[in-house]
Amino acid sequence: xxxxxxTIIWSLASIIILANDKLTEDEKKAITNQIEHVVDAFTTHxxxxxxxxxxxxxxxxxxxxxxxxxxxxxxxxxxxxxxNVKIPAPLIQVSNAYSQSITSYLIRPYLQTVKHxxxxxxxxxxxxxxxxxxxxxxxxxxxxxxxxxxxxxxxGDKGDGVKYVDTTDKIYNVYxxxxxxxxxxxxxxxxxxxxxxxxxxxxxxxxx
Amino acid sequence: xxxxxxxxMFTMLFCMTTHAEVTPRVxxxxxxxxxxxxxxxGAQVSHDNYLSLxxxxxxxxxxxNSPDAISKTGYECNKSNLISVLNNLQITPxxxxxxxxxxxxxxxxxxxxxxxQICFAKPEGKKYRNPEEFYPLENVRNIIMQKNPRFCLVIxxxxxxxxxSLSTKEKIEPAFMGIQDIPTNDGMIVIRNLxxxxxxxxxxxxxxxxxxGWCYNSTNPQYSGMFLEHNFNYILQKVKDNKKSYTNWEExxxxxRSATYNYSKEAIIVKxxxxxxxxPYYEISLSDTRKIDKKDSxxxxxxxxxxxxDLVKIGDDQNLTGKERINLxxxxxxxxxxxxxxxxxxVGLDNxxxxxxxxxxxxxxxxxxxxxxxxxxxxxxxxxxxxxVFYLKIHELYRE
Numbered sequence: 313x314x315x316x317x318x319t320i321i322w323s324l325a326s327i328i329i330l331a332n333d334k335l336t337e338d339e340k341k342a343i344t345n346q347i348e349h350v351v352d353a354f355t356t357h358x359x360x361x362x363x364x365x366x367x368x369x370x371x372x373x374x375x376x377x378x379x380x381x382x383x384x385x386x387x388x389x390x391x392x393x394x395x396n397v398k399i400p401a402p403l404i405q406v407s408n409a410y411s412q413s414i415t416s417y418l419i420r421p422y423l424q425t426v427k428h429x430x431x432x433x434x435x436x437x438x439x440x441x442x443x444x445x446x447x448x449x450x451x452x453x454x455x456x457x458x459x460x461x462x463x464x465x466x467x468g469d470k471g472d473g474v475k476y477v478d479t480t481d482k483i484y485n486v487y488x489x490x491x492x493x494x495x496x497x498x499x500x501x502x503x504x505x506x507x508x509x510x511x512x513x514x515x516x517x518x519x520x
Numbered sequence: 521x522x523x524x525x526x527x528x529m530f531t532m533l534f535c536m537t538t539h540a541e542v543t544p545r546v547x548x549x550x551x552x553x554x555x556x557x558x559x560x561x562g563a564q565v566s567h568d569n570y571l572s573l574x575x576x577x578x579x580x581x582x583x584x585n586s587p588d589a590i591s592k593t594g595y596e597c598n599k600s601n602l603i604s605v606l607n608n609l610q611i612t613p614x615x616x617x618x619x620x621x622x623x624x625x626x627x628x629x630x631x632x633x634x635x636x637q638i639c640f641a642k643p644e645g646k647k648y649r650n651p652e653e654f655y656p657l658e659n660v661r662n663i664i665m666q667k668n669p670r671f672c673l674v675i676x677x678x679x680x681x682x683x684x685s686l687s688t689k690e691k692i693e694p695a696f697m698g699i700q701d702i703p704t705n706d707g708m709i710v711i712r713n714l715x716x717x718x719x720x721x722x723x724x725x726x727x728x729x730x731x732x733g734w735c736y737n738s739t740n741p742q743y744s745g746m747f748l749e750h751n752f753n754y755i756l757q758k759v760k761d762n763k764k765s766y767t768n769w770e771e772x773x774x775x776x777r778s779a780t781y782n783y784s785k786e787a788i789i790v791k792x793x794x795x796x797x798x799x800p801y802y803e804i805s806l807s808d809t810r811k812i813d814k815k816d817s818x819x820x821x822x823x824x825x826x827x828x829x830d831l832v833k834i835g836d837d838q839n840l841t842g843k844e845r846i847n848l849x850x851x852x853x854x855x856x857x858x859x860x861x862x863x864x865x866x867v868g869l870d871n872x873x874x875x876x877x878x879x880x881x882x883x884x885x886x887x888x889x890x891x892x893x894x895x896x897x898x899x900x901x902x903x904x905x906x907x908x909v910f911y912l913k914i915h916e917l918y919r920e
Contacts, residue, residue: 497874
């Protein structure tokens, strides 16, 4: 009976906390802008890491580390306070327009692959990220998700006159969560989750 | 013949040194009565919004060597600090000075000035303000202008009423937040032209003679802040968004005045059975030319070293290589921070919502690999007893 009462009190407290979590319009605007900024920052890092003209390996590693900071759990599994896996390690999908195959990578191995791609010249070009869905509560306290769309152009040149060119629609899943300090300060953070491929086409469709 | 060539060379050299485009410095000063029971929270919000406005202006005029804003809040918001700050202001004729006061204001019955007197914060441990500590806002402008800056903007975000007792000045209404969108390049050019195309001063206060300057309810800090600050920022946001291209201050301040007046009218402010409105007052004193003493010739000023300037430098992807930015970030970490887990909070467009909370190590890496950072404002900086920074609250400004 006591246990039941405690459960009811706990549930009520959670409902109150969730009710207080309602974002104001100004908060939403500030957070949405940050969501776009985070995804744009990642795609810019990606362009730099892939760039063969700049061969500064050490600097590329800094961009890889800065990219990892943008992902939930720094690209690893996230755990709750009881040690259970809360969010699995995020994955990024890579597509091949010719074989129409899709492969999923963990973030760090993916970025290492991008860094060491066997092309003499690589161009990644990303459109500006734009939010395609509203912030949805995940059901966990103070946590929301949303998705963004980015059009990505990839050009790989092996130097033998043959170029691999594809254009991919990518969807970025983003987590928005907050922490509360003892003095009531709410701190939001925006982190990228899974990145999925919507469709991929041979050739440059970037400006169409 | 030889002397003629020499004369021409000297003349050319003189012209180069006096008329060369030298980056102006922006000296920003804010006094805010953040301790006040009634309007303190609102004054703090306005303080942060004005700090961001200073950064916007410095960015718009492409100033890369401006000193950190001088900010006096709480008990530091007092007359002796104001006089000391004004006296110690060492500026050259190419500099820009912006002064803001956010707090209580009033006027004596025989005051001739159209502007109010600054009613400084209650001294520590005292229940009442000391009228001897009040200071005419107009004097602030006069002292600054005696130092001959190229442009001076003075803002008094306070009452201008004749009542000897200070009013509550509250109204429960949310309003516009600060600057909320990333500025367009065109918008920044408009701000630059407003500041750089004329010489002289612009002075603005929240209300005309005899009127109160209202603010928002202090129980809702999200929306607290002075009417003037919100509306001035709102108009400037329009400028930044380039939704409206102002070519002169008269046009811009006229819109600020009507935005504030209309808002106060719509808000229906009633106190003791009387309905109030608020009409900002301004004076513009600008000209196309000015005189500069020979001793005050315009010379480039060396960059000033400060944490803010150093952080901006790390984020500079235009003039530094990636390696230089990384190396600089390591130096900055050692120079200012004892621990690499010092907390950094970054606020969003509304200047309130914390949208990123991270360690200084991670933040410096972000800055060093970031693109398009134009400028940043340190809204709060906390240091330990040894002078090491352990907390920063930052507002970032990005290029389009």
